[in-house]
Amino acid sequence: MPDPVPRPGSDLGTVPVPVPVPVPVLVPGLDLLIELGPPGVRGTRRRAVEEALRTAIREGRLPPGARLPATRDLAEQLGLSRGTVSQAYEQLIAEGWLIARTKAGTRVADGVATATANATANATATATAAANAAATDPRLPARPLPSLSPSQTSASPTPPWSGPPSGARHDLSPGRPDVSAFPRAAWARALRRAIHEAPAEAFGYGDPRGRIELRTALAGYLGRVRGVRVAPDHLLICAGFTQALGLLTAVFAGTGVGAIAIENPAMPEHLAIAAARLGVRDVTVDDQGLRVAELAATDAGAVLCTPAHQFPLGVSLSPARRAALLAWADERDGWIVEDDYDGEFRYDRRPVGALQARRPDRVVYAGSISKSLGPAVRLGWIACPPRLLEPLVAAKHLADRQSPVLEQLALADLLDSGAYDHHLRTMRRGYRRRRDLLVRSVAELLPRARITGIAAGLHAILELPSAPSSTVLSSTVPDSTVLCSIVPNSTILSSTITDSTIPKSTIPKSTIPKSIVPSSTVPSQAIPGPTEQRIAEALRQASVRARLLGGYLRGPVAAEAPPALVVGYATPSAHAYAGALDALLSALRALG
Numbered sequence: 001m002p003d004p005v006p007r008p009g010s011d012l013g014t015v016p017v018p019v020p021v022p023v024p025v026l027v028p029g030l031d032l033l034i035e036l037g038p039p040g041v042r043g044t045r046r047r048a049v050e051e052a053l054r055t056a057i058r059e060g061r062l063p064p065g066a067r068l069p070a071t072r073d074l075a076e077q078l079g080l081s082r083g084t085v086s087q088a089y090e091q092l093i094a095e096g097w098l099i100a101r102t103k104a105g106t107r108v109a110d111g112v113a114t115a116t117a118n119a120t121a122n123a124t125a126t127a128t129a130a131a132n133a134a135a136t137d138p139r140l141p142a143r144p145l146p147s148l149s150p151s152q153t154s155a156s157p158t159p160p161w162s163g164p165p166s167g168a169r170h171d172l173s174p175g176r177p178d179v180s181a182f183p184r185a186a187w188a189r190a191l192r193r194a195i196h197e198a199p200a201e202a203f204g205y206g207d208p209r210g211r212i213e214l215r216t217a218l219a220g221y222l223g224r225v226r227g228v229r230v231a232p233d234h235l236l237i238c239a240g241f242t243q244a245l246g247l248l249t250a251v252f253a254g255t256g257v258g259a260i261a262i263e264n265p266a267m268p269e270h271l272a273i274a275a276a277r278l279g280v281r282d283v284t285v286d287d288q289g290l291r292v293a294e295l296a297a298t299d300a301g302a303v304l305c306t307p308a309h310q311f312p313l314g315v316s317l318s319p320a321r322r323a324a325l326l327a328w329a330d331e332r333d334g335w336i337v338e339d340d341y342d343g344e345f346r347y348d349r350r351p352v353g354a355l356q357a358r359r360p361d362r363v364v365y366a367g368s369i370s371k372s373l374g375p376a377v378r379l380g381w382i383a384c385p386p387r388l389l390e391p392l393v394a395a396k397h398l399a400d401r402q403s404p405v406l407e408q409l410a411l412a413d414l415l416d417s418g419a420y421d422h423h424l425r426t427m428r429r430g431y432r433r434r435r436d437l438l439v440r441s442v443a444e445l446l447p448r449a450r451i452t453g454i455a456a457g458l459h460a461i462l463e464l465p466s467a468p469s470s471t472v473l474s475s476t477v478p479d480s481t482v483l484c485s486i487v488p489n490s491t492i493l494s495s496t497i498t499d500s501t502i503p504k505s506t507i508p509k510s511t512i513p514k515s516i517v518p519s520s521t522v523p524s525q526a527i528p529g530p531t532e533q534r535i536a537e538a539l540r541q542a543s544v545r546a547r548l549l550g551g552y553l554r555g556p557v558a559a560e561a562p563p564a565l566v567v568g569y570a571t572p573s574a575h576a577y578a579g580a581l582d583a584l585l586s587a588l589r590a591l592g
Contacts, residue, residue, distance in 0.1 A: 030069040030421050031225045031344075033353055036078065045080055049088035057097055057108055060231065061223030061357070064110045068098070077350070169543035170580035174312060174459035174568035175267075179374045181427060181574070186419045187373075187410060194409035202405050208397040210237025210381075214408040217415035218381060222365075226343055227353030229360045230383040236392055237403045240380040241339060244366040245273045245304070247382070247399065248337055251391045253277040257301035257335070263290055265312055265552035270304065270339075278302075282554050285310055289317030292324040302335040303328075307355045308343040312552050312566045314453020314461055322355060329362040335388075336363045342371045344424055347432040348455035361385045369411065371458060372424055379403060379411055434569040434577055435460060445585045458570035461549060464535065464588065466562040534591055535563060542587035544580065 034052035036045070056062040068074070071089060075082040089106055092098040099109045202211065209215065215232040222228035238244045252260065259279035262271055274280055281298040284291050290305050305325070307317035317325070329336050338355050346352075356365035360383070368380030384392050396402075414420040438460060439451050452461040539546065549564040572580045 030067060030073065030418060031424070032069050032074055032077065033225055033227050033351065034078075035353065046084050046087050046091075049078070049080070049085060050091055053088065053092060054097060056223070056227075059223075059229050059357070061227055061229055062108050063220055063223065063231075064108050066108045066220040066224060067104075068106045068108070070105065168545040170545065170576070170583045171571050172544065172546045172568050172580055172584060173571050174547055174566045175371075176568055176571045177371050177374055177427070177458060178430070178570055178573055179376070181430070182374045182376070183414075183419065183423045186414060186423065187377075190410040190413035190417075190419070191406060193413055194406050198406070198409055202409065206402055206405065208393050208402055209233075209235065210403055211405060211408045211412065214412040214415075217412040221415050221420070222354075222367075222381075222383070226340060226351075227357040228365050228383055229357050230365070234384045234386070234389055236382045236384055236389075236396055237408060238380050238382060238396060239378040239400070239403055240368045240370055240375070241341065241366055242269070242273065242380075243378075243399065244368070244380050244382050245270060245337070246276075247392055247395045248302075248364060248366070248388075249274050249277045250395050251388060252302050252335065254391065259298065259300045259302075260337075261295050261298055261300035261303040263305055263310060264554050265549065266304075267311060268552065271554075274304065285313055285315065287315055289315050289321045290325065292321055292328055295325075296328055296332075300334070301332065302337060304337045304339060306339045306341065308340055308352055309346075309454065309456045311339075311341065311457075312459065312461065312547075312549060314457065314459070316352060316454055316456075317355070322358070325355070326359050326362065329359065334362075335385075338363050338365045340365060340367045342457040343367070344372060345428055345431060345458065346454075346456045347428070347435060351456075356383060361387070364388065372420075372427070377407055377411070379407055430574060431458060431570050437578070438462075438567065438569050438581060441581060441585055445589050449588070452564075459566055459568045461564050462546075462567050463562050463564045535588065538587045538591055539584070542583045544584050544587060546584065 034049070034056055036048040036052055053062070053068075062068075068089070069077070071085045072082050075085045078085070089098060089100070093100055093106070096109055098106050100106045212232060214237060215235040218237075219228075219230055219232045219235055222230065236247075238247060249260065257278065259281050260274050261281040261283045262274060263285050264282040265285065271280060281295075281300045283294045283298070283303070289307065289310060290303075295303055303325075305317070307322065307325075309316060325336060328334065336355065336359075340354055343351060343354065354363075354365055356363040362385065364385060365383035366380065369377055370380070382392060411420075414423075432455075435455060442449055442451055442462065446464075448465045450463050452463055453459075546568070547566045549566050552566070567584070569577065569581075
């Protein structure tokens with residue numbers, strides 16, 4: 001049954017209005033995140049696939065009607081034979097978990113019970129009632145939030161906007177996708193369908209949580225690809241992660257949270273948003289991710305983190321730290337905000353599932369399409385724990401009432417049709433080739449440098465040789481074509497590039513110098529190299545824009561540490577990347 005919406009001019013409250021449901025079509029190339037475990041642990045591979053799919057269905061990550069990948073595609077993703085996956089599908093069809101229809105593919109059967117179906121009914125009903133009231137009379141605000149006045153904070157003021165550089169010919173800024181690859185044709189088709197097929201009520205005020213079509217499609221997609229456990233009623237659509245963080249900090253402040261812990265280093269913009277309403281506590285990141293022991297020593301009632309791929313260091317939160325972080329949330333009665341900003345881009349192995357799947361009542365999962373499609377489409381989401389659902393809906397209504405409806409319907413169309421999966425696969429292949437070229441080129445041209453971070457995302461850390469007597473540049477250095485900074489060894493991850501992260505056909509093991517090995521095997525003494533000021537000047541002259549790692553760090557920086565750049569290999573267009581990389585490495589190589 002679709003969400004109830006108000007009938008214009010009626011005094012009878014809300015009545016159900018049918019919402020058109022797209023007819024599923026078979027689209028190749030769907031991703032599916034399931035964990036099989038090591039071979040031999042759970043019997044045959046076929047039985048492991050069967051049990052993994054049953055678990056995903058029970059937990060609600062694969063809701064009724066969700067389409068599964070074709071057997072050939074899933075077999076390729078899991079590294080299994082097609083016959084093994086086909087037999088698993090056949091068994092689950094026989095058991096009633098799945099259904100197979102001609103031209104519709106294999107889907108989860110209707111009526112299959114999920115673990116989350118009845119867990120949050122009361123919170124959903126309350127939030128739905130508030131959303132319906134707001135939609136019925138937009139002049140009447142939803143339930144008011146507690147005081148949202150700013151708290152005292154040690155954080156810096158809002159940083160200036162760092163938009164497109166003026167005069168920089170080569171832009172390797174991190175955190176941006178290749179916007180020239182935006183799927184214009186697919187988006188235009190989806191937007192046209194949204195305009196032509198949307199019901200009349202979609203053009204009025206609606207549910208602050210967002211359109212049910214998008215929330216339903218998104219719940220299925222996040223469960224299938226990232227392992228997120230959330231029902232459509234508990235998803236809130238917002239204007240990207242920026243608004244999501246603003247809403248969350250407002251709600252935290254209104255519910256008694258006085259301080260939020262943030263990874264160090266982290267995005268300055270996120271720090272500024274949090275500091276507007278909460279005190280900010282710094283927590284160091286090392287090669288295992290966020291240091292939970294430091295977090296526990298603070299008075300923070302919430303923490304913002306990037307478990308899958310820490311920004312900017314590029315490490316993944318270790319299993320032990322994941323368990324410790326969840327234990328902290330339980331003991332502190334605290335909240336974990338999981339920023340899954342690029343979780344779909346992993347190149348060396350299957351991605352790690354979202355932390356939210358292990359504790360949906362404690363972890364607030366947030367994401368957006370800024371890295372997958374582009375920041376021009378201001379759509380993001382929050383998977384709301386039950387206790388936060390109602391205040392977040394109220395905060396969203398007070399902020400802007402609702403996110404753009406036509407864009408929501410267009411994104412739902414991309415998700416339902418499989419065009420979104422297709423675009424992601426195309427971009428994943430392209431970004432992996434770019435990263436491989438970066439690694440290979442650094443190994444050949446800068447043998448004393450090294451690339452650090454897991455093979456994932458849209459950026460990498462380029463750590464350069466240490467200068468004999470370096471001068472630290474603080475994070476207050478004015479923005480320019482390129483900024484560089486000195487970074488402490490303890491902050492840069494120790495899990496670096498090895499031959500296992502690059503296809504053997506791409507770069508022979510014999511060509512990888514000893515400097516590109518796990519740092520645990522590298523002596524810690526400094527290697528003489530150019531000063532940070534010389535590096536910055538050389539890149540300015542070459543018209544190359546990158547970002548300094550020190551610009552994301554807070555607090556003192558060790559003078560003996562090597563300089564490092566955060567290189568955004570996804571930012572340039574495909575035809576401009578090779579030239580940008582050549583300009584970067586040529587300028588650095590000329591320094592000796």
